[in-house]
Amino acid sequence: MKKGRRIFIITCLAFSLFTCASGRFQKAEECPEPPGSRIRIYSFNIRIFGAAKMARPGAAAVLADLISKADLAAIQEVRSAGPQPVEQFMALLPESYACVLGPREGRSSSKEQFWIIYNTEKLTVLAEETWPDPEDKFERRPLAVFFKTADKLDFIMINNHIRPSSAAAEIEALPEAAAYYRSLWQEPDLIVLGDLNADGLYYDETLLTEVFPEDSWKIIITNDLDTTVAPSDNTYDRIIISSQALEDYTGNHGVIRFDELYNFDDFGITPGELSDHYPVWAEFFIHRDRE
Numbered sequence: 001m002k003k004g005r006r007i008f009i010i011t012c013l014a015f016s017l018f019t020c021a022s023g024r025f026q027k028a029e030e031c032p033e034p035p036g037s038r039i040r041i042y043s044f045n046i047r048i049f050g051a052a053k054m055a056r057p058g059a060a061a062v063l064a065d066l067i068s069k070a071d072l073a074a075i076q077e078v079r080s081a082g083p084q085p086v087e088q089f090m091a092l093l094p095e096s097y098a099c100v101l102g103p104r105e106g107r108s109s110s111k112e113q114f115w116i117i118y119n120t121e122k123l124t125v126l127a128e129e130t131w132p133d134p135e136d137k138f139e140r141r142p143l144a145v146f147f148k149t150a151d152k153l154d155f156i157m158i159n160n161h162i163r164p165s166s167a168a169a170e171i172e173a174l175p176e177a178a179a180y181y182r183s184l185w186q187e188p189d190l191i192v193l194g195d196l197n198a199d200g201l202y203y204d205e206t207l208l209t210e211v212f213p214e215d216s217w218k219i220i221i222t223n224d225l226d227t228t229v230a231p232s233d234n235t236y237d238r239i240i241i242s243s244q245a246l247e248d249y250t251g252n253h254g255v256i257r258f259d260e261l262y263n264f265d266d267f268g269i270t271p272g273e274l275s276d277h278y279p280v281w282a283e284f285f286i287h288r289d290r291e
Contacts, residue, residue, distance in 0.1 A: 037287050038250060039071040039122055039149060043237055044279040045161065045195040049115075050080035054088050058267030059274055064092040066258060066279060071122050072147070073279075075115035076161040076195045086115060096121045100128050102143040102159075114143040114159040114194075122286075124148045127185060137173040139163040144181045151286040153189070153248055156181050160194035167203040171196055172211055178242070188244035188291050195277060199223070199234040208238075216243050220253045221280045227255055229276050237280045244291055245284075252283040 034040050046053070046063065054060050067073050078086065083101070090099060098120050104111035118125070127146040131138070140161050148154040158178060162170045178190050192212075199205045205223045212219055220239040221227065227237040241249060256279045259271035 034283055038283050038285055040283050042070040042073040042279045042281045043193040045076040045277040047077055047275040049078045050085050054085045058269045062262055068093055071119045073117045074159040074193055078113040078115045100145055102130055105140040107139050112140055116145055131177045138170055142177045146185045149286040152289040153286040155189035156187050157191045162196045164197045164202045167197045190242040193239040195236055196238045197236050198238055199236055212240050220282045225255050227278050227280055229271055239282045247288050248284045250283040255280050
């Protein structure tokens with residue numbers, strides 16, 4: 001390990017330990033630790049994740065604390081050209097955490113990667129694939145990972161960051177991508193999630209149930225939830241599951257308003273510098289799966 005990186009990691013760890021010991025990290029009351037028979041899944045657009053974000057120990061410490069409370073986290077908007085910021089962040093998490101990093105995607109010079117972080121004590125990766133997208137419908141092609149838990153549950157998670165100016169067309173193509181993965185891995189339990197930009201000026205949120213009808217899907221993060229840090233109220237971020245996965249869903253879900261959980265003055269950053277999106281989450285049983 002290079003000396004500069006070692007110093008960075010030690011600094012971030014020390015900062016994180018100090019703030020935890022001093023009580024500045026508060027546990028989210030609406031998001032308690034799940035029992036051993038459950039897993040918690042996050043979706044989080046971290047906003048331009050890269051070297052600049054990781055150069056702020058306060059931001060790195062808060063992000064590591066947030067992600068370490070999840071068993072599985074689908075991250076959007078990794079912008080770094082190299083792997084170093086991702087490697088630095090993974091070093092801040094417990095040793096049991098590993099990740100899948102997708103290819104750099106985008107039609108312009110601004111490329112992004114999907115990043116999936118998971119706890120290896122609870123989850124195993126069976127397969128992973130970026131959707132071929134033969135008709136070039138997505139600027140950033142969905143990345144799917146086929147997971148198996150230590151118990152009965154196995155499922156496909158499909159990570160997305162929908163282009164705002166093409167939100168309607170890309171959202172309408174999501175069931176096609178989901179059907180591809182269902183057929184590829186012969187698995188009916190699907191979790192479609194990510195920053196779908198499914199609200200505001202980008203998309204008429206009332207149309208989402210037409211794309212994901214209730215007889216086949218359940219929209220867990222619904223239109224009444226605000227997933228953005230800005231004063232405006234928008235549900236850009238979503239978690240949507242196939243009807244076959246309903247037996248595994250505990251009914252617990254929510255939005256983690258980190259600006260209410262941490263004293264950001266102590267970290268030398270503002271909530272908006274951490275991200276302009278809140279993480280959204282849902283919880284699943286691991287012992288009920290029958291398919």
